[in-house]
Amino acid sequence: MYRLACLLLMVFIATAAIASESPLVGKTVPTFRLPDENNREVDFGVLIDRPTIIYFTENSCHYCTQIIALLKRAEAKFGRKNLRIIGINVMARDSRLVKAYKEELGFTFPMFAGNRYDVLKTYRINYVPVLVFVDSRKIVRKVVGHYMLEPDLHKAIREILQR
């Protein structure tokens, strides 16, 4: 019983540390010009015209692949007019990988090649998956650095929709 209590406490502390310590929270979302799947350099900030999830992913991450199904369902539930989803592939250095990734997974959201140190350093991406929740005023409200269950994802979306 004591060990179980310790384990639960450690999980709580770790989760709290991960969830609460992003210095991005409360600040204007940083944006960059990155290549899309057609090799066009796009400032993805122009796409943040509504509550947005910026989703950092890569090809070798199974949890990341699973989250994409949740994101598709979330867009269907909350509506494309109300919620923007942007993908950034941290393995991709050019458009080819982004294009292939989108085609393979039916990833219909805009996606960019994000394997660039300044991007990763700014967003503090040391691992994936990472989801950055941004409200309609372009303020980062939450950063989640692990797999999300669907109810938690929906709760986080509702929070950015309400602001």
Add this chain to the structure above:
Amino acid sequence: MLNRRDFLKGSFLLAGYALTGLDGISLASGIKDSDVRSVTLKITYTTEILRPPKQKGIDIWIPLPQTDKEQEVSSLVIDSPVKYSTEKSGQNWMIYLRADRFNEGDRVNLHYTLRRKATGIVTIPDEIPQQYLKPSEWERWDSNITAFVDRVAGKEKNPLRIGRLLYDAIIDRSTYVHEVCGRGVSTLFFEEKVGRCDEFHALFRSMMMYKGIPVRWEQGVALPYPSQIKKEGEFEADCINAHSWVRFYIGNGRWFPVDVSEAKRRPDLRDYYFGRLVPNRMKVSTGRGIMLSPKQQGIINTFAYTYIEAGGLPAIYGHNYKNTIRYKLLDMEA
């Protein structure tokens, strides 16, 4: 040499295991992980095509674990739907397959017996230590890291004492997170202080190299702890179950092992993991920024499990393919 107590403990353990014969029941009771000298497993490593990639021209590289001073690999049998070759690049061995297309459900199976030992310092007399002073692109250090190392290690010159100071400092300032795929970038981990094995060991390696101490990166797959292992088990060989550790050079051909992230996860083994490794792992490759044979198109951070390219682009794990390790426990020496 086993003492009587260890012999009896091991005998009772295995007798109990043989009597119960219950699949899925942990053998945990009574086993102390630091007392286990070796674990022998019959392993089947499978790479399965789930959805064939849309791009034509599929290349598959599967790491092939080797016998060395830490483990023995024997009775290797490979079955594959297409012709394969055994390749070597640098220190790393692999199976390579190529076809225009693979079909859904195609599987490559590697069957072998692994005897993984509890290891400490190993001597590798022929190696040039200086080759392990070169950081990969993910292990470069900045002025924040060097200032930290200078503060922690001071004017200490002894590699073992420097290693212990930095080992403790990283453990004390960092949080471990398991269910993510790490990128192992030293500077980001130093700032974020949250990561898993690759982050912990990238930073340790950067700090030690800054002090002029060569460090080898050893890459493998995590196996269950002896106290948790079952008669039979199955898990995925993916970025979640990949595991890394390092060895640093202490002179006269001797390499000293540390597992900083496991020491973080298991405070009871904090002293043990500075100089010893529990046999809860299988080594499959060495180094980072891996070049395969034949050469791949993409950039490989570490080579812990199967890597597939379709049309020269990395396939998607969990969508195009997955890897599974099935094991049967054959022996445990305490």
